[in-house]
Amino acid sequence: MDELTPRDVDTRFGALVGAFGWEDRPANDPAMGVPALLVRRLRVGDPAPAGARARFLMTTFEDGELTAYGWRADLRIGSPEVVDAPGLKEPGVQLVEEREYYLRSGETSVCVDISRVWVEELVRVPSDQISAEGSWLRPVLEDPNAPRVEPLSLVAGRPHLLGSRLVRALANGRYDVDLRAVSGPVMSSDGTLAVAAVSEAQWYRWHQGSYTETDRTVGHIPATELWVE
Template sequence: MSNSIDPLDLPKPPPILAPVPSVRAFDIHGARVVVGSPGVGWMFDLRADDPVTQDGKLKVPVLPESEYYRAIDEETTAQTCLYPADQVWVETEEANPADQIDPMLYLIDRLVDPDQPERRKPLPASEVPALMGRRVWYWHNKTFRSDYRCVTEPFEVGMGDICVRIAEEAQWYRWHRTGVMPRTTEAFLHWVWVQ
């Protein structure tokens, strides 16, 4: 790590994750999805497969991300739950105007429409407590990647740089499942955004 961050290297905020009803999405195999319904609530950190028709109704096979990555590692077919298509929303990336991000989130700013899953605005990791295990965007080679998890809280290196260690999400889930330590990256805190 260098001993300072050039302000010109600081990225603009990554995309907002906006939920789109699955019936309006195309090719959702492997997509991150949200499941739930108004009046009940919402579940995140899920993956979907292509919709199927069962008993004349459109349903979406859904599984936890941990099982999705297990199936990839073991080259097997994962067991899924079938949800009515109107209860499944696909997380899509939406442009994020930098001037609309305010790290000081007051309660009134956090209110959502309970009839649909929330739009998930990225937050600078420097403004979020308890980072371990959180899904994050990482600015690397002038682009954001969204398949990382934090594996440490912030720490100081060198001459005052603040960093966190991150791991690719597939390796993070493998670590939980098998105990195999992930390969981690030391990332400047200002290049990490919580999803």
Template sequence: MDELEFDRELQALLEGRLPRSASLAQPPSSLPPAVVALRAGNISEPLVGHRARFQMTSFGEHGEWLDYGWRDGLRIVSEPTAVDGLAEPGVWVQEEADYYRTLAGIADLPRFAAGVSRLWVEEYVSQEALGQPLSGDVVTDPADRWLTGVVRDPNAPRISRPVPAREVNSFIGRRAIAADDDGHYRFDLRIADQPTYGEDGRVYLSVVEESDWFLWSARTYTGHHPSLTSVLADQLWVES
């Protein structure tokens, strides 16, 4: 990807970003939001609370670059600052489970510092604003998804479009987006069980708010969980 094309795609993505809220008011006919991963250095707004992924790199004994990999499922817990041991400003990040448990009052959970040049921030973006698939799009054909890392430019914004639940084989723990009857989308959800038939003969899946999903291992719940709801399979998308 040349610099001009990258700038064009980046501007389109920034214009299509959606507000960080519990629901998105969109017409019922619209598509659910996609997820875009942008370099932290391209984000001017506060970073705390954002989902993130960290690009890990390895080098040979003479400093030559060998390979890279990704650590995802992270949340940012500080704004950029000077960090001992980093040659650039960094932010502190936590695994999502530790992030939510910290918010719930559990102290002294692990975190680590990451340089901003190797941190990518995940945000929701309108699929209508995206238009046709861009060069950063994740391959969406189920038979070809394993090729994503081969065909995608690692330096391009990473765009991940949600997949209808009916096209997914594994469910429990997956991050999901649910459509309400009034045209709102709910996100930051996790699927809590396998599909089941409802009394009306239709297929449903249970979802729970993501914060509660990660607290289940730290707390014991009895009875009906307050954020547990059933969603029609046809109104649920799974983040790829």
């Protein structure tokens, strides 16, 4: 028997579950587009969008040149106030770890220059503008300071879901956000493929290890309604 490639496995599995209603696109996906993350850099003079998910570019000046060391993610804007903090070269933004944002455990925060903070916003983009070929190389060619769009992908074809951020497409064309996958694909009693999910707040309480019965609410969402960041 010839060795199967991952594409072969996906194709055969897709044929297998086709009878259960699996489709290439969610049934309630509006024709106007697909969900994506808009990631934009804050500028001096911008308000601080309190509660927004954020990324922080860690940089330093060496011999008069700016050096970037990488990104800190899973952060939230902690306050709507832009502050003048000692040691900053420009107005600062308060950042808190997302875990502390949900658990309200003291919310140890840090203030950083506003132009080193990028915020994430869920938007919808035309599906014909999404190209998978070579998309991971686009940042090499684009202006690194320009806003960028990071399209979400369907659950189908994602082999590793546990812990992934999920976005649920609702029937009214809106989206339910701040969800986490706590299982891979499962088959419900009525033959529907689904993914077990919890809210972000529940996810972090589970990690804390002190959750109660009321924190154990797990919803099984049809896979055709889910997008993955």
